[in-house]
Structure formats: C-alpha cells, structure tokens
Amino acid sequence: MTLDIARIRQDFPILNREVRPGVKVVYLDSTATSQKPLAVIEAMNDFYHRFNANIHRGVHTLAEEATAMYEQARVKIAKFINARNPHEIIYTRNTTESINLVAYTWARANLKSGDLVILTEMEHHSNLVPWHMLAAERGVQLEFIPVTENGLLDLETYKSLLARTPKLVSFTHMSNVLGTINPAAEIIKLAHDAGAITVVDGAQSVPHLKVDVHALDADFYAFSAHKMCGPTGIGALYGKSALLDAMPPFLGGGDMIKEVKLRSFRPNTVPAKFEAGTPAIAESVGFGAAVDYLTGIGMDKVAAHEHEITEYALERLEEIPGVKVFGPSADKKGGVASFTFDGVHPHDVAQILDRDGIAVRAGHHCAQPLHEKFGIPATTRASFYLYSTKDEVDKLVEGIYKVKKVFG
C-alpha cells in the first residue's frame, strides 16, 4: 500500500498557500522544519479554547485536565520510539536543548580532563558546540569519525578510535545535509563494547524513519517536535532510566524539586527533575497529536514514500549539467538532496527558485565543518517529507534550468 498523497496534502493547509498571486508554495524545506497538519493545529487550538491551565500545581479541573494531557502526550511519544517507560522521555525545547542537557548534566558529572568523546564529521552544530564548550571547560578530548567521499561514516577509523576507550560517542542518526542514514545499532553496539555511553541526534531520523530506541539500545536519543509535524518550542530527550536517575538536575526552579529549604533543595524524580519551570504545555499536546498523526499513517509508509521521491529527485537532479549532489545513493539516505550548481552560489539558486514559490534552503545548514570537508562554502538543499510529490521535484528541476538562464 502506498500513500494517497493527494489526501495527505489536504491535511496540510499551508500547502495551498500562494506565495504570490497565482504562485503556489512548493515546500522543499522540511528538513529545516516540517509543515503541520490540521490535526496538530486544531489540537493546540482546542487546548487553548477549552483546557488551558498551568500543570502540576493546581487541584482545579482545568489544571488536572491540562496535566493529564501533558502526561498523555509523553506516553504517546514514548510509544512512538518504543521507549519502555514514559518517564524516560524528558520534554525539552528541541534537539539542541536535549543534547545540551546531556552535556551539562551527565557529561559534567562523569567526564574529566583527558577523557575522550567521539563525534563525527557530519554533525549539526548542535552536536558539536556543546562538546566544544565542554572540552574548553573540562579538557575533554574530541575525536571525529571521518566522512568518506560518498558521504558515509568511516567505520574502520571509528573502530580504531574505540581502542582509545572513549567515555562517550555522540552521533547523528541521519545527516541533515547528506541525508546519510547511519548504522546506529552497529555504532552503538561497538561503543558499548568499548565501554562508552551513546547519544544519538535523532532530529532527522525520528520524523522520517521508524525508530526503536529499545532495539537500538541507545542511551540517549534527542529529537524535535517541529521536524515531525509538531509545533516549535518542544522536543524530547530519551534516556535510559538508570542513567537519568543518576544524573544531576539541569535547570533549577519550580517543578524540578521535591523540597526546598532556604539554603538547599532536594531534586524531584525523573522526568520532573529535568523539567524546571512552566513547560510548553499546549505544544506538548501538539507534539502528541503529531505522533498520533504519523502513527495513523505509519512510519514505514512515510519512509517508503520519501524513498521513492528521493530516488526520483536524485535521478532528475543528476541529469542537469553542472549539478553535483552530495551524499550517498538513495538506498542509503533519507529525503535530502544537497547540491551545488556550477558557478552559481546557493543563495542565488534559492532566490531564483523562490520566484516560482519553490522553498529550498541555501547555506551550510548548521554543518560548517562538513561543508569544509567537501571544500564548499555552501549548498542548496531540497528536502522531502510525506507530502512531497514528484511534480514538486519536476518544478525544482525546471527552476534550476531557469537559474541557468539567468546566469547565462
């Protein structure tokens, strides 16, 4: 069974938007943030219409209902990635905050000067800078799994790095530039065999693939609602219970405490321990609705559809003289096509495409070291999701021919 894309597109009101009179948006920027289905928009709307109250503290009906909705969403999210216990899901603002949470709590409690942290050359800045900051503060050593010419991780070098007994391996499950889907289970297994803890940046994998944190045996897994049909302002950190229980708290304040004295406090239990202050409540409801929406469609189907579109897009893009697409072949990647076009800067490509309503991203996509590795300052990135069509890929290709015309 394949997806009925025409019907799915009706779920996303923004896809009917005209960016200029007569010019419909062709949204090819889902890797940056996905569009939101009506079900999500309405769930949040409904929350504000009927349920809005602060959670935890109140005994009144609205507060109880809001608290229940906040916790129900957590249960849905846990199930979606097959976490065994909803308490293993910590709400954060986004992937970035999830990774920082690990860096500020687990890492600062467990790593000391000289300890080794392994990252990869294809990381988003959000999985680089927190570790740079830790390295500067603690003298922790950083090493990087190299990226091959084809955009894959060099696992042989990884294995030799493991001989240096790292304490932590933190890597992206799917690259937001190359689209590469990394062999997460294998990377984690090897890390565990070497005695290291693992952090997985799941910002791109959770929206696009069926992710099972239990089967992967990941220790920490970070993702954002806004890239998976949910709202901005909320994300999650999955962590194994035993690790979360032993970690010091992150931010201090309300809700994260059991008891406060004038000169001391006792932290709350997980997950409240990591959720100080009033959280994004309506957004949690939207997050839950997004998970329901994707579950209803089936992540296997989402992935299969994106694969079909990506395969088609790579084929069509590579036909264009002067276009070079980065990353592995379609069977090893998700719905991302980052490319350069001879003699034309990605900014100009994106600007000219925008005239036809085609929304792509231009720049280093928060992965500057990766671009440096490939010797290019920037790429143009088209990315696909469950609502993307071959017709949109055709428009992209036509648009690139127009770019060619402008630049002669």
Place this chain on the structure above:
Amino acid sequence: MDDLYREVIIEHYKNPSYRGHLDPHDISFADNNPLCGDHIQIDLRVDESGKVTDARFDGHGCAISQASADLLVESVIGKSVEDVKKLNKQDILDMLGIELGPVRLKCALLSLKVLKAGVYGLCEASDELVE
C-alpha cells in the same frame, strides 16, 4: 521579474574588475556573513593625503555580495578615507540599483561593513557601520 539579477550584477559577479589582493597594502580587513558563509576581504592603499589610491577585494559568496564588493571597490578608488567613512547602505543600493529584502541586504552590505571596519581600524566589524 529579473530585477535582482540585473545584467550589471551578473556581469560584475562573473567578471569582476577588482578581484585580487594588494601587496603591500595600508589597510586590509576581512569578515564573513555567518548566516550564509559569504566571505569578503578588502585591501586598500592610501597615500599621505589620505586618498585611496588602489583597492581590491577577494572572497566568495552569492552574486549580490560579490557584485556589490566589486562595485564598491571600484567606487572608492580616488576617494578620501573621510569620504569612505561616510558611505552608507543607500549608496550600495544605489550602486546595485535594486531593492532587497532583509536577508539579501546583509549580503549586499557585507563589503561595506568590511571596508568601513578597515578604514576605522576596528578589530571587529559591526552591523552599525552600515546602518
């Protein structure tokens, strides 16, 4: 429809007249636009009377950033440093002859920012230089 990509911009982008370096130089400054990675370096020679006698730019980036650098460098040769300090956003837009949204404006103004940071002898270029 091709407003942004007027022929003069494409021409200055593809065949810049002032791309290069000056060695020796009296002033040199470089900066980039962190959003898109555009990079511009500008070298100047200034004589005793404070007049710019020669100028070159180098770098990489979009057509708007590179064309505006070429046009700007061309325009400052022969000007006094004091006059260079007075250049502003509108001068660049007049040179380019286009209207720009906020994102692309940053591309267009990068070279002016670099130039002014250079002539003022600053350690770091700031957006206030090109308001």
